[in-house]
Amino acid sequence: xxxxxxxxxxxxxxxxxxxxxxxxxxxxxxxxxxxxxxxxxxxxxxxxxxxxxxxxxxxxxxxxxxxxxxxxxxxxxxxxxxxxxxxxxxxxxxxxxxxxxxxxxxxxxxxxxxxxxxxxxxxxxxxxxxxxxxx
Amino acid sequence: xxxxxxxxxxxxxxxxxxxxxxxxxxxxxxxxxxxxxxxxxxxxxxxxxxxxxxxxxxxxxxxxxxxxxxxxxxxxxxxxxxxxxxxxxxxxxxxxxxxxxxxxxxxxxxxxxxxxxxxxxxxxxxxxxxxxxxx
DNA sequence: TCTTTTCCTATTATACCGCAAGGTAAATAG
DNA sequence: CTATTTACCTTGCGGTATAATAGGAAAAGA
Numbered sequence: 059x060x061x062x063x064x065x066x067x068x069x070x071x072x073x074x075x076x077x078x079x080x081x082x083x084x085x086x087x088x089x090x091x092x093x094x095x096x097x098x099x100x101x102x103x104x105x106x107x108x109x110x111x112x113x114x115x116x117x118x119x120x121x122x123x124x125x126x127x128x129x130x131x132x133x134x135x136x137x138x139x140x141x142x143x144x145x146x147x148x149x150x151x152x153x154x155x156x157x158x159x160x161x162x163x164x165x166x167x168x169x170x171x172x173x174x175x176x177x178x179x180x181x182x183x184x185x186x187x188x189x190x191x192x193x
Numbered sequence: 194x195x196x197x198x199x200x201x202x203x204x205x206x207x208x209x210x211x212x213x214x215x216x217x218x219x220x221x222x223x224x225x226x227x228x229x230x231x232x233x234x235x236x237x238x239x240x241x242x243x244x245x246x247x248x249x250x251x252x253x254x255x256x257x258x259x260x261x262x263x264x265x266x267x268x269x270x271x272x273x274x275x276x277x278x279x280x281x282x283x284x285x286x287x288x289x290x291x292x293x294x295x296x297x298x299x300x301x302x303x304x305x306x307x308x309x310x311x312x313x314x315x316x317x318x319x320x321x322x323x324x325x326x327x328x
Numbered sequence: 329t330c331t332t333t334t335c336c337t338a339t340t341a342t343a344c345c346g347c348a349a350g351g352t353a354a355a356t357a358g
Numbered sequence: 359c360t361a362t363t364t365a366c367c368t369t370g371c372g373g374t375a376t377a378a379t380a381g382g383a384a385a386a387g388a
Contacts, residue, residue, distance in 0.1 A: 254357095
């Protein structure tokens with residue numbers, strides 16, 4: 059459900075949040091510290107920039123910085139940005155498409171599971187992870 | 194996280210539970226009613242039999258029946274039997290192997306998520322799905 | 329103009345998912 | 359004893375996603 063994309067995205071945001079002072083953090087340094095392939099991180103960072111979670115700056119002294127303060131990053135949002143919708147079962151993705159959804163005996167179970175997961179991941183922020191106050 | 198294997202397994206058990214009277218339910222009939230490929234169901238049923246969740250009988254009048262009463266089937270167990278361990282992230286599978294688990298900022302988050310999911314799926318049984326009393 | 333760094337466009341290897349084909353073994357009906 | 363019914367077993371296969379790698383172009387500062 060949550061692949062390396064989501065986990066790496068979270069670790070990257072933590073790393074940037076901790077090492078950006080006034081400036082920008084080069085991706086190479088985050089990749090080195092987190093022991094993640096820099097090339098692969100590029101793919102992930104692209105998604106985060108596109109959604110406005112990170113701000114990039116090119117050239118010397120460039121790199122990435124957070125676009126807002128850590129308390130404003132909900133974990134759920136970060137994971138969805140990197141990994142796409144985090145439905146635990148395929149039949150919940152894309153709103154509703156299953157033709158037997160009304161009579162389905164198992165669907166309420168999946169909907170309940172989806173709510174539980176969403177609720178859990180929506181209660182923490184990046185600040186919680188940085189300060190180790192979660193969960 | 195939960196693939197068709199797990200979902201089909203659940204639907205199969207519900208179907209068998211509802212249609213076994215005193216006897217056995219042929220796989221073909223369950224496959225027809227549930228609109229699932231019979232050949233694919235064979236793979237799933239094999240797992241369920243091996244773990245003792247279903248009992249098979251060959252020949253005419255044969256098929257499958259539940260090995261215990263519906264209240265004794267925990268949803269979590271059924272899903273794990275068909276789909277394997279249902280960890281939301283790879284780094285939680287197989288007990289513990291991540292070398293940085295102690296210092297990892299995100300690991301407590303995943304462990305918490307894992308607990309929430311396990312707890313949710315462990316509170317319902319097959320009987321709840323059959324009688325539509327869950328969730 | 330040179331270096332640093334982001335940004336962009338491929339390509340690849342591997343594994344798993346969902347399924348199909350074809351046969352063997354056991355149990356019952358006639 | 360034979361035929362039918364059913365579970366059980368082995369093998370293969372196309373599609374898709376994951377987790378990368380490769381090779382550059384564009385911008386920004388020294």
